[in-house]
Amino acid sequence: MSYILALDQGTSSSRSIVFDRKGQIVALAQRELPQIYPRPGWVEHSPLEIWNSQLATAQEALKKAGLSASDISALGITNQRETTVLWNRKTGAPVHNAIVWQDRRAEPLCAALREQGMAETIQAKTGLLIDAYFSGSKLQWLLDNVPGAREQAERGELAFGTVDSWLIWQLTQGQRHVTDVSNASRTMLFNVHTNAWDDELLDHMKIPRSLMPEVLPSSAHFGKTAESLLGSAIAIGGVAGDQQSALFGQACFTAGMAKNTYGTGCFMLMHTGHTFQTSHNGLLTTSAAQTHTRPEFAMEGSVFVGGAVVQWLRDGLRAIENSGEVQSLAESVPDSGGVMLVPAFTGLGAPYWKPDARGTITGLTRGTTLAHIARASLESIAYQSAALLQAMSRDAVAAGGAPVSELRVDGGACVNNLLMQFQADLLGIPVVRPAVVETTALGAAYLAGLSCGIYQSTEELSNLWKAERHFVPTMQRSRATELMGHWEHAVRQATAE
Numbered sequence: 121m122s123y124i125l126a127l128d129q130g131t132s133s134s135r136s137i138v139f140d141r142k143g144q145i146v147a148l149a150q151r152e153l154p155q156i157y158p159r160p161g162w163v164e165h166s167p168l169e170i171w172n173s174q175l176a177t178a179q180e181a182l183k184k185a186g187l188s189a190s191d192i193s194a195l196g197i198t199n200q201r202e203t204t205v206l207w208n209r210k211t212g213a214p215v216h217n218a219i220v221w222q223d224r225r226a227e228p229l230c231a232a233l234r235e236q237g238m239a240e241t242i243q244a245k246t247g248l249l250i251d252a253y254f255s256g257s258k259l260q261w262l263l264d265n266v267p268g269a270r271e272q273a274e275r276g277e278l279a280f281g282t283v284d285s286w287l288i289w290q291l292t293q294g295q296r297h298v299t300d301v302s303n304a305s306r307t308m309l310f311n312v313h314t315n316a317w318d319d320e321l322l323d324h325m326k327i328p329r330s331l332m333p334e335v336l337p338s339s340a341h342f343g344k345t346a347e348s349l350l351g352s353a354i355a356i357g358g359v360a361g362d363q364q365s366a367l368f369g370q371a372c373f374t375a376g377m378a379k380n381t382y383g384t385g386c387f388m389l390m391h392t393g394h395t396f397q398t399s400h401n402g403l404l405t406t407s408a409a410q411t412h413t414r415p416e417f418a419m420e421g422s423v424f425v426g427g428a429v430v431q432w433l434r435d436g437l438r439a440i441e442n443s444g445e446v447q448s449l450a451e452s453v454p455d456s457g458g459v460m461l462v463p464a465f466t467g468l469g470a471p472y473w474k475p476d477a478r479g480t481i482t483g484l485t486r487g488t489t490l491a492h493i494a495r496a497s498l499e500s501i502a503y504q505s506a507a508l509l510q511a512m513s514r515d516a517v518a519a520g521g522a523p524v525s526e527l528r529v530d531g532g533a534c535v536n537n538l539l540m541q542f543q544a545d546l547l548g549i550p551v552v553r554p555a556v557v558e559t560t561a562l563g564a565a566y567l568a569g570l571s572c573g574i575y576q577s578t579e580e581l582s583n584l585w586k587a588e589r590h591f592v593p594t595m596q597r598s599r600a601t602e603l604m605g606h607w608e609h610a611v612r613q614a615t616a617e
Contacts, residue, residue, distance in 0.1 A: 126561040134173035136181040149180035161224040164217035189350040194572040196358035196564030198365035199283035204258035226257035247405030256308035280331040296343035302364035305407035338409035358567025360409040369563030371585035382533035386426035401511035402471030421470035421508035425463040450495035458483040460610035471511040530559040545595035
C-alpha cells in the first residue's frame, strides 16, 4: 500500500492527513491556529506558530497511522492563500507577523493603483481585480512599514512567500524557495498567461524581483523534507492553494465543472480548461492546479464570511456554546421569519466587491428570536454562494458555454444538511457532497501522488471520486427567485453610502 501525507495549513487550524492509495483517510491530526487582531480590519498569524503547529500535526498524524516517514511515498501541501510572509534568508526569521488574506490594511495602496489606471492591466495579466485581499499589496505594505525591510529587500537579504513557500523553506531547512502556479496567481504580481512573475507589475509596486520564489507546476518536485523533522526525507510532490486544491480533489478537471468550499469563507471555482476567461460579473480568473506547464484556468468567486458567521454566533452573540449546535437551533423555527443577515464583517467579496460594506440584520420584528437570527446566519452562507453561482453561469453562457448543472461541495459547513438543502433550493440544481469531504487535503495528496507515480492520470483520480449524498431542489423556482430578490435588497442596505 502506498501512503501520502497531506499538510493542510488553513486560516483557523493546521492539519495533517495520511491518505491511502484509494484516497481514504488513514489518520488525521489538527491544531487550532491563534488569530491576531492588532486593529479593526487587520488580521495576522505568527509564521512560527504556523510552522510549529503544522510540523506537530504531521508528526502526530504519522504516529496515529502507525507509520514512519519511510512508509510515505510523497508529501503534498495545501494552504490558506494570499497570506503573506516575509523572512530573512540567512536566519530564516520572519521580519513581521504573517498578514492574513482577510486583512484590509493595504486598501489605500490598492486605491492608489486604481487611481493610477492599473486596473485593466492587472486584470488582463493576472485575472484579478485590484483588492487588498491579494498578496502583492500586503507585501508592498510590509516593505513600506517594517523598519529596514525595504533596504534589506533591495540587498537581496529577504524572501517573500505565501504559506506554502514558508512551509517548504522550513521543511527543506532553507534549501528551497519555491511556490506553485496556483498560489503565485493570487499575488497580483504573476502573469497567468506566461506562468512567470511580471516585471511591469513588480516595478510598479516597487517589489524587488529577488524576493520572489521560483514557480513550478502544482505537481512537481518541490524538494525533500529534512530527515531530522519526520524521521527520514520525504519528497514534496504536490502544492496548491486551498481552493484550487479542493477543485482538484473534487475531480473537477474539465471545463464547466464547479465546486464550492464552505470554510471560514466560501470559495466557488469553475474550471474553464485552457481558456482564460474574463468575468463581466465580478468574478476572478485564476490559475487552476496544473500537472503540466501549459496554463489551466478557473473562474472564482470568494465570500469573505461563510462558516465564520457561525463562529460569530458562538463567540460574539454567545447564541450557541459550540458550532455543532447551530443546525438544531436554526431548525427550531420553520424559516427565518423574514430576517436577513448580511455578514459583511470585513466588507463583501465577489460578486459585489464592496470593501466598505458592514454587516446588517434586516427584517427584525418583536417576534424575532435568536433561532431566527441563527437560521438567517446559516442561510446567508447559501445566499452569498447562490449569488456567486448565478454570476458564474452568466459568464459561462456569455462565453458560449452552458450554465453550471451540478455543484460539488466540501469544507466544514457542508456537513450541515439544512444548509446544503437550502443551497440546492436556491440554485435549482443538485448539490453533491462527496464521500471524502476533506477534498482540500485530498487534492494536495493527488497532486503529490501524480508526481511520484502512485497515480498515472487524472482519469484514474476521477474514478476514485464518489458521492455521499445528492441534495435535490424541492423549492418552487418562483419562491427561490423571490428570496434572492430579498437578499439583494438586504445587500443594497449593507452597502448604502
